[in-house]
Amino acid sequence: MQLKTLSFSLSSPSSSSFILHSPPLSFPSISCKFRPSSFSSSRPLCVSLITISANSNDATGQQEVPTRIGFLGLGIMGSPMAQNLIKAGCNVTIWNRTKSKCDPLINLGAKYESSPMEVASSCDVTFAMLADPESAVDVACGTQGVIHGIGPGKGYVDISTVDGATSKLIGGNIKSTGALFLEAPVSGSKKPAEDGQLIFLTAGDRSLYDKVVSFLDIMGKSRFYLGDVGNGAAMKLVVNMIMGSMMATFSEGLILSEKLGLDPNVLIEVVSQGAISAPMFSTKGPSMVQALYPTAFPLKHQQKDMRLALGMAESVAQPTPIAAAANELYKVAKSRGLSDEDFSAVIEALRTKL
Numbered sequence: 367m368q369l370k371t372l373s374f375s376l377s378s379p380s381s382s383s384f385i386l387h388s389p390p391l392s393f394p395s396i397s398c399k400f401r402p403s404s405f406s407s408s409r410p411l412c413v414s415l416i417t418i419s420a421n422s423n424d425a426t427g428q429q430e431v432p433t434r435i436g437f438l439g440l441g442i443m444g445s446p447m448a449q450n451l452i453k454a455g456c457n458v459t460i461w462n463r464t465k466s467k468c469d470p471l472i473n474l475g476a477k478y479e480s481s482p483m484e485v486a487s488s489c490d491v492t493f494a495m496l497a498d499p500e501s502a503v504d505v506a507c508g509t510q511g512v513i514h515g516i517g518p519g520k521g522y523v524d525i526s527t528v529d530g531a532t533s534k535l536i537g538g539n540i541k542s543t544g545a546l547f548l549e550a551p552v553s554g555s556k557k558p559a560e561d562g563q564l565i566f567l568t569a570g571d572r573s574l575y576d577k578v579v580s581f582l583d584i585m586g587k588s589r590f591y592l593g594d595v596g597n598g599a600a601m602k603l604v605v606n607m608i609m610g611s612m613m614a615t616f617s618e619g620l621i622l623s624e625k626l627g628l629d630p631n632v633l634i635e636v637v638s639q640g641a642i643s644a645p646m647f648s649t650k651g652p653s654m655v656q657a658l659y660p661t662a663f664p665l666k667h668q669q670k671d672m673r674l675a676l677g678m679a680e681s682v683a684q685p686t687p688i689a690a691a692a693n694e695l696y697k698v699a700k701s702r703g704l705s706d707e708d709f710s711a712v713i714e715a716l717r718t719k720l
């Protein structure tokens with residue numbers, strides 16, 4: 367193994383691409399973050415990358431780094447992710463169904479196009495961060511969708527949390543145009559998105575992964591390359607299935623401690639010092655005790671992920687009784703009008719009148 371430091375400049379947004387001399391495509395699948403030294407958008411950005419090469423002869427590899435970046439879907443996650451790209455000096459073109467959400471990013475220097483098709487047509491690589499399978503398919507493959515603007519030499523990176531079948535459908539349509547496809551769902555919520563600390567779970571075209579690592583490293587703290595399309599989606603859904611069940615059982619514990627006359631804040635403290643300590647409990651617990659649910663991860667999306675994870679488990683005949691029970695709780699919470707609250711509002715589904 368050889369450690370190698372590479373530098374390149376993103377200071378020429380008008381050129382369509384530039385060449386980064388890179389190692390062969392054989393470096394390990396797990397990479398850590400190396401942050402740019404500055405996030406000022408007013409001067410050229412120098413990004414330093416350290417890549418691990420299994421081969422000391424790297425003179426053969428030349429990697430084209432895309433310069434025109436598209437970003438579709440500017441919700442809770444997409445907005446700060448696109449903002450980090452803009453602040454890092456990238457040349458970003460945006461689109462969102464609700465146009466008003468584009469305005470703050472346009473003020474930061476983003477270009478705007480009026481459809482996913484036009485964004486894909488004007489960019490080298492287009493990222494998308496959409497709500498669910500339906501919106502991800504519509505934006506990629508609908509009448510004004512990405513497939514009508516993308517083609518050979520371009521790439522599409524779908525960061526939305528969807529199931530493997532949806533990702534394969536989108537990937538197949540993108541690749542039929544001659545473009546490359548990468549699924550790249552993320553772990554980490556609103557704050558990690560703002561702080562550029564997301565964890566990317568990628569799968570698909572390895573050559574596209576290699577082209578976009580510098581952008582993933584602006585938005586995230588680590589990245590995994592997991593092979594064929596569907597593996598990133600599956601990993602994401604397993605993680606979120608665990609998270610959804612954890613939150614449901616944590617909610618039961620908080621409610622039960624209250625009913626028993628215990629101080630739930632003390633419960634949170636006890637949990638935080640023991641083997642089941644988790645950042646999620648410490649950060650969300652105190653607000654839950656106050657019945658406050660400021661939205662970082664909407665409850666409707668958590669229920670969507672439980673539903674998709676259960677479907678995935680069904681497809682391989684794997685029993686997941688805990689997740690199935692937790693899913694029912696999220697469905698009750700949705701029926702009580704809590705869809706747009708943070709998913710920690712699932713605790714409300716457990717409140718009963720004595």
Ligand SMILES: NC(=O)C1=CN([C@@H]2O[C@H](COP(=O)(O)OP(=O)(O)OC[C@H]3O[C@@H](n4cnc5c(N)ncnc54)[C@H](OP(=O)(O)O)[C@@H]3O)[C@@H](O)[C@H]2O)C=CC1
Nearest residue numbers: 439440441442443463464496497501527555556662663667
């Ligand atoms: N929030 C979180 O903590 C995390 C979320 N995720 C996943 O990331 C994705 C986005 O999440 P988040 O940003 O929180 O969600 P939001 O609900 O805040 O944003 C959803 C985005 O999808 C767009 N959208 C929804 N329906 C359509 C449609 N039919 N056509 C076009 N665009 C549509 C919305 O547009 P509009 O503004 O017009 O409504 C918006 O841009 C989801 O898949 C979620 O599961 C992953 C990790 C963490």
Ligand SMILES: O=CCCC(=O)O
Nearest residue numbers: 527553554555606663
């Ligand atoms: O999909 C949402 C994930 C939220 C998190 O990882 O904190």
